[in-house]
Amino acid sequence: MRQEIVQLKGSRYGLQLVFSPETEFKTIRADIQRKLESGSRFFRRGTVIQLVPGVLSSEEEASLRKLFNQHGVLFRVETMEKPATRRPMATLPLTPASPAKAAPAPAPAPAPAAPPAEKKAPVSETATPAVKPEPQPGTKAVAKPAPEGETMLVINRTLRSGQEIRTPGSVLICGNINAGAQVIAGGSIDIRGTCRGLVHAGAGGDTSAFIIADRLMPIQIRIADRIATLPDGAVKTPAVAARAFMKDGKITIEPMER
Amino acid sequence: MSEVIVITSGKGGVGKTTTTANLGVGLAMQGKKVALVDTDTGLRNLDLLLGLERRIVYTLVDVVQKRVGYGQALVRHKKYENLLLLPTSQVADKTAIEPEQMLELTQVMRNEFDYILVDCPAGIEQGFQTAIIGADRAIVVTMPEVAAVRDADKIIGRLQAENKDSHLVVNRIRPQMVKDGTMLDMTSINDILSIPCIGQVPDDEKVVDSANRGIPVVEWDDSVAGQAYRNIVRRICGEDVPFQTFETDGWFTRLRKKLFSHH
Numbered sequence: 423m424r425q426e427i428v429q430l431k432g433s434r435y436g437l438q439l440v441f442s443p444e445t446e447f448k449t450i451r452a453d454i455q456r457k458l459e460s461g462s463r464f465f466r467r468g469t470v471i472q473l474v475p476g477v478l479s480s481e482e483e484a485s486l487r488k489l490f491n492q493h494g495v496l497f498r499v500e501t502m503e504k505p506a507t508r509r510p511m512a513t514l515p516l517t518p519a520s521p522a523k524a525a526p527a528p529a530p531a532p533a534p535a536a537p538p539a540e541k542k543a544p545v546s547e548t549a550t551p552a553v554k555p556e557p558q559p560g561t562k563a564v565a566k567p568a569p570e571g572e573t574m575l576v577i578n579r580t581l582r583s584g585q586e587i588r589t590p591g592s593v594l595i596c597g598n599i600n601a602g603a604q605v606i607a608g609g610s611i612d613i614r615g616t617c618r619g620l621v622h623a624g625a626g627g628d629t630s631a632f633i634i635a636d637r638l639m640p641i642q643i644r645i646a647d648r649i650a651t652l653p654d655g656a657v658k659t660p661a662v663a664a665r666a667f668m669k670d671g672k673i674t675i676e677p678m679e680r
Numbered sequence: 681m682s683e684v685i686v687i688t689s690g691k692g693g694v695g696k697t698t699t700t701a702n703l704g705v706g707l708a709m710q711g712k713k714v715a716l717v718d719t720d721t722g723l724r725n726l727d728l729l730l731g732l733e734r735r736i737v738y739t740l741v742d743v744v745q746k747r748v749g750y751g752q753a754l755v756r757h758k759k760y761e762n763l764l765l766l767p768t769s770q771v772a773d774k775t776a777i778e779p780e781q782m783l784e785l786t787q788v789m790r791n792e793f794d795y796i797l798v799d800c801p802a803g804i805e806q807g808f809q810t811a812i813i814g815a816d817r818a819i820v821v822t823m824p825e826v827a828a829v830r831d832a833d834k835i836i837g838r839l840q841a842e843n844k845d846s847h848l849v850v851n852r853i854r855p856q857m858v859k860d861g862t863m864l865d866m867t868s869i870n871d872i873l874s875i876p877c878i879g880q881v882p883d884d885e886k887v888v889d890s891a892n893r894g895i896p897v898v899e900w901d902d903s904v905a906g907q908a909y910r911n912i913v914r915r916i917c918g919e920d921v922p923f924q925t926f927e928t929d930g931w932f933t934r935l936r937k938k939l940f941s942h943h
């Protein structure tokens with residue numbers, strides 16, 4: 423197999439740009455440019471790409487940032503550390519995906535923030551880890567606020583039936599959420615793919631949280647303490663991306679441009 | 681080079697054992713040296729589909745508990761002598777075999793066979809762990825219905841967590857129902873499962889007949905399912921075989937069925 427010049431490594435905290443330190447900057451830039459222009463799914467619009475500080479000069483960093491921005495990809499130079507959550511989440515009974523293997527986990531206790539009308543909270547069978555939380559080089563214990571306000575958990579795969587992601591912050595999923603899978607986030611949820619599972623944004627009560635998906639056709643949508651179910655019957659695949667958010671205390675779904 | 685392939689599904693009754701028997705015979709017809717391992721302890725029936733029930737002396741349970749070597753438990757196929765079955769016990773249950781014992785066994789058997797196909801029990805409990813542990817890759821069998829696809833999805837997730845590649849076989853396709861929109865079509869199934877598909881097997885009455893006779897349809901020239909299984913065999917051997925398009929009943933056949941359906 424041919425060795426790629428630049429690669430993306432998914433970590434708990436985002437997509438990290440990696441390349442061999444021997445590679446010339448010219449070569450790196452050319453490879454990134456080729457990948458961006460080839461329209462491949464390597465770099466998707468709206469994705470946040472991170473690079474650890476100190477590997478490139480600031481001119482080189484600026485040059486890459488410009489290149490990425492032209493293609494709608496956000497580029498940040500920052501240490502890979504635990505993202506600072508936007509708001510205090512003290513009351514939020516959410517735990518980040520645990521590194522445990524796919525062993526059957528006890529059903530999570532129903533969230534106190536869950537709506538009282540809800541008798542039986544659907545529980546996941548297993549808490550499969552999202553991304554292996556491998557310690558990143560240069561990880562520091564203290565979290566510094568991310569430069570652009572918010573850091574996201576990035577999941578680079580499809581979530582299959584029985585799999586679950588829980589995060590106190592927001593989450594970007596580059597893949598599908600299949601029926602039987604669920605994502606529960608304290609912040610917002612952005613799905614670059616088809617959402618057929620259960621999605622709960624603002625699980626700690628944040629009514630400004632939203633859900634975006636290329637094809638939004640979930641079994642159920644929850645935002646904060648509200649639940650919306652799609653009408654029963656044959657669900658047609660939506661042609662455009664959609665955004666679900668709270669408006670006047672109701673979950674509203676609107677088509678959107680991506 | 682030898683390969684251990686587990687045939688699994690999640691949901692029961694979708695055709696794992698049928699697929700294992702047909703692929704085993706099909707690979708043997710291609711001259712490969714093949715072992716079929718039945719891990720559905722307590723509910724075995726792979727031996728029946730191959731017409732070998734009467735020849736069983738020892739089982740997988742005897743082998744892993746070191747009462748006999750695996751060579752003593754292997755049952756040779758009547759027609760294809762390069763096809764051997766390692767049957768399992770009818771009386772023990774799935775806890776009789778630990779995953780590690782199965783891993784050890786497949787590692788040893790690799791030296792002797794081109795292909796080792798492992799027939800997995802339904803479900804996601806210990807039997808599943810035992811069946812998949814020694815496998816290089818998996819064939820996930822599903823049917824064109826929502827529940828079977830959902831369970832296949834769950835199984836694929838488990839297999840991915842164990843770093844095993846999986847390929848899909850969609851069994852019991854009824855072209856007319858797909859055409860009428862009453863059965864999931866391949867596009868929807870691929871869209872959800874998104875793993876490479878290596879087989880589309882039509883629903884075929886001959887499969888039931890063949891099970892009773894102990895001769896898998898892959899040997900039958902006049903069976904549509906048999907043709908589909910022969911294609912899967914060639915794909916497993918690395919050939920690029922296009923997928924068949926299934927004939928749907930013409931208006932005449934449908935009319936006839938309608939007219940005579942009260943019989």
Ligand SMILES: Nc1ncnc2c1ncn2[C@@H]1O[C@H](COP(=O)(O)OP(=O)(O)OP(=O)(O)O)[C@@H](O)[C@H]1O
Binds near residue numbers: 691697698887888905
């Ligand atoms: N393509 C087919 N056309 C018609 N009938 C089929 C087909 N494939 C399987 N069957 C029938 O479906 C039934 C179940 O098949 P099989 O025993 O292979 O499933 P299984 O997945 O091994 O079941 P279990 O989960 O109980 O082990 C059998 O009666 C079999 O004859």
Ligand SMILES: [Mg+2]
Binds near residue numbers: 696697698800
């Ligand atoms: Mg079976």
